[in-house]
Amino acid sequence: MSVLPTPQQNHLLAALPAEVQDRIFPHLELVSLPLGKVLYESGDTLCHAYFPTDAIISLLYVMESGASAEILMVGNDGLISVASFMGGESTPSRGIVQCAGYAYRLLGKRLKDEFDRHGELLHLMLRYTQALITQTAQTAVCNRHHSIDQQLCRLLLLLMDRLPDNQLTMTQELIANMLGVRREGVTEAAGKLQKLGVIEYSRGHIKVLDRPKLEELSCECYAIVKKEAERLLPNIYFPASGYSSE
Structure with missing residues (x-):
């Protein structure tokens, strides 16, 4: 029998003071998010915020x-739908599940009501939003100025920071859509990493074997995003990795 995730597995929810958790947690709804599920399309009214656990x-x-490119990614470090409390209520982007798992869903109005209390949740969400802005800006720079090889390394590192171990299930087509490049480019870049012994790749399954080498091969964009997130959200955004590459 599988153990269902708890709200505390999302680091933003875990960081909230007990009194805020007491107000929010009873209204959280655990939802299963299969690979490829579209949470919303461009222009949709955002009725819920999603706090991923895995x-x-x-x-x-x-x-x-029909071409696409990733703006940002969110895992157990945060939430999807900052528009719920920032007042925008919609976004020009598409929200899609890239790695299957679970999330806790909360009505956007409840999140906005808590935000409007001007308490700890407001300060936490504003710092989190600033971290997302950094990730978005650095992704744009990376896509413009760095090679597909470097972009793939950055992407894998960001994914690993948000997963419980060093393995993920993701096709080259999905990665190509995220990076906004041709699938052949991803195939070539992944092949190079595999030859170097950095990753093991087979039928949509990727296992990172040498994280230090992956960080070495990545551009500076990953380190910039991580450093800024750790400054804004210490011990929340990028918790120490608990897995072994063995």
Whole structure:
């Protein structure tokens, strides 16, 4: 019998003071998020906020041609739908599940009501939003100026920070959509990493074998995003990795 995740497995929820948790937790709804599920499309009214526990959700910008690129990703470090408390109520991006798992869902109005108390949740969410802005800006810079090899390393590191171990299930097509590049480019970049012994890749399953080497091969973008997130949200955004690469 599998053990269902708890709200505390989401680091933002875990960081809230007890009195805020007491007000919010009774209204959280655990939902299963299968791979590829679209939580909302561009322009949709955002009725819920999602706090992932072991799933990873990407925000993608989709062009009229159908081409897409990832704007940012969220895992157990945060939440999807900052528009719920920032007043926007909608977004021009698509929210899609890139790694299957669970999340706790909360009505956007309840989150906004707590935000409007001007207490600890407000300060936490504003710092979290600033961290997301950094991730979004650095992703744009990385996609413009760095090689596919470096972009893939950055992406894998961000994914590993949000997963309980060093393995993930993700096809090359999904990775290509996230990076906004051709699938052939991802195939070539993944092949290089595998030859170097950094990853093991087979049929959509990726296992990171040498994280230090992966960080070495990545561009500076990953380190910048991580450093800023740790400054804004110490012990929340990027908890120490608890897995072994063995």
